[in-house]
Amino acid sequence: MQESFSVVSSSNSYQVQIGENLLEQVINKHKDSFFIIDSNLKKIVPIKFKNYIFIEATEKNKSLEKIPEIILKMREARLNRTSHVVAIGGGIIQDIVTFAASIYMRGISWTYMPTTLLGMIDSCVGGKSAINILGYKNLIGNFHPPKSISIDVSFLETLNNEQIVCGLYEAVKISYAKDIETFLSYLDCSPKLPLNNSTAQNLISKVLKTKKWFIEIDEFDQKERLILNFGHTFCHALESSTDFAIAHGIAVGMGMIIAIQFSKNENLLNDKGIERTELLKNYIKGIINNYISDLLEKYPKLDLNYVLKNFDNDKKHETNSYRIILPKDDGGLVMINKDKTENARQKIIKAYQEGLKIVGYPNF
Ligand SMILES: NC(=O)c1ccc[n+]([C@@H]2O[C@H](COP(=O)([O-])OP(=O)(O)OC[C@H]3O[C@@H](n4cnc5c(N)ncnc54)[C@H](O)[C@@H]3O)[C@@H](O)[C@H]2O)c1
Numbered sequence: 346m347q348e349s350f351s352v353v354s355s356s357n358s359y360q361v362q363i364g365e366n367l368l369e370q371v372i373n374k375h376k377d378s379f380f381i382i383d384s385n386l387k388k389i390v391p392i393k394f395k396n397y398i399f400i401e402a403t404e405k406n407k408s409l410e411k412i413p414e415i416i417l418k419m420r421e422a423r424l425n426r427t428s429h430v431v432a433i434g435g436g437i438i439q440d441i442v443t444f445a446a447s448i449y450m451r452g453i454s455w456t457y458m459p460t461t462l463l464g465m466i467d468s469c470v471g472g473k474s475a476i477n478i479l480g481y482k483n484l485i486g487n488f489h490p491p492k493s494i495s496i497d498v499s500f501l502e503t504l505n506n507e508q509i510v511c512g513l514y515e516a517v518k519i520s521y522a523k524d525i526e527t528f529l530s531y532l533d534c535s536p537k538l539p540l541n542n543s544t545a546q547n548l549i550s551k552v553l554k555t556k557k558w559f560i561e562i563d564e565f566d567q568k569e570r571l572i573l574n575f576g577h578t579f580c581h582a583l584e585s586s587t588d589f590a591i592a593h594g595i596a597v598g599m600g601m602i603i604a605i606q607f608s609k610n611e612n613l614l615n616d617k618g619i620e621r622t623e624l625l626k627n628y629i630k631g632i633i634n635n636y637i638s639d640l641l642e643k644y645p646k647l648d649l650n651y652v653l654k655n656f657d658n659d660k661k662h663e664t665n666s667y668r669i670i671l672p673k674d675d676g677g678l679v680m681i682n683k684d685k686t687e688n689a690r691q692k693i694i695k696a697y698q699e700g701l702k703i704v705g706y707p708n709f
């Protein structure tokens with residue numbers, strides 16, 4: 346069964362379609378378009394079109410330094426202002442194509458087929474691009490929503506557990522951020538592995554509609570949408586300190602637990618807040634324990650002083666204060682400015698220590 350809904354943005358309204366076996370339909374509809382495809386999908390995507398390139402989904406390729414090569418390929422394929430691009434891949438391909446399509450001849454239209462759970466359940470809507478530059482992750486970017494999004498859940502069949510968990514952690518973050526009812530209703534679906542296609546479709550639909558609420562009310566990340574960065578400040582420092590050995594979504598899961606510990610230590614939570622954050626903590630921990638605990642063993646040793654240095658460097662902070670999204674009072678999320686003092690730094694390290702212990706990170 347297919348379903349669809351629309352997302353309103355200031356530049357256009359776009360349709361999100363979710364179902365199985367949509368790949369064939371998209372290819373037939375866009376035979377004359379320019380396809381940009383994740384090179385890991387060579388065996389999955391039938392080449393029934395003339396113009397295409399494969400790109401390896403690496404952070405190195407998602408960089409400003411690589412964009413000219415892609416623009417040149419678009420030029421060689423003689424794309425003009427009315428041409429259309431189809432992107433097939435996860436968040437990396439999405440970021441590359443959002444950006445390239447937005448600047449080619451001042452912007453051309455594109456269609457997105459996400460192929461990772463993270464792409465399907467989170468990043469595909471919202472229209473943002475985030476591009477690395479000179480080694481700085483996601484430092485530049487813009488907004489250029491696709492004309493349409495087609496989510497074919499059959500792509501999930503070839504993902505490994507780690508990639509599924511990444512999607513689930515971003516999904517629970519979005520649901521937690523909205524309100525307690527949405528969070529409990531997410532947990533009611535008992536989203537865990539293995540995900541069959543029909544459970545995945547229900548979950549994706551539910552979570553994307555929650556994200557739709559955030560992006561329609563605050564498309565340009567000024568207010569409500571900011572709380573979707575929950576867990577991310579703590580997570581980015583984990584990613585950069587391990588040279589991105591920890592996948593983004595997994596680090597988000599850990600980052601949310603670390604943020605909860607920080608709030609607890611600051612006495613920001615009342616009894617209801619403790620109860621609500623415990624539910625989230627147990628969900629994240631349960632998934633790590635049951636499905637990817639073996640992965641933790643392979644992660645590099647963390648030097649918490651180096652993690653703190655990377656935390657300090659996060660682009661979201663102000664000059665003299667840290668900007669952190671934290672659960673407060675009954676567990677709802679707020680943005681807190683915390684002066685950059687030695688005391689604050691010690692508290693941040695303590696939250697990392699406690700959070701990493703809770704998820705069972707062996708080496709720090
Ligand atoms: N712009 C946004 O709004 C936004 C939001 C969240 C994350 N991101 C970015 O997205 C990136 C992470 O994206 P991601 O988690 O989707 O992963 P990804 O695009 O890095 O892909 C992860 C791996 O899965 C492979 N893969 C993709 N689809 C597959 C399939 N169906 N079967 C088997 N393997 C498959 C890829 O080749 C890659 O090796 C990060 O760079 C992050 O910064 C962007």
Ligand SMILES: [Zn+2]
Pocket residue numbers: 515577593597
């Ligand atoms: Zn994220």
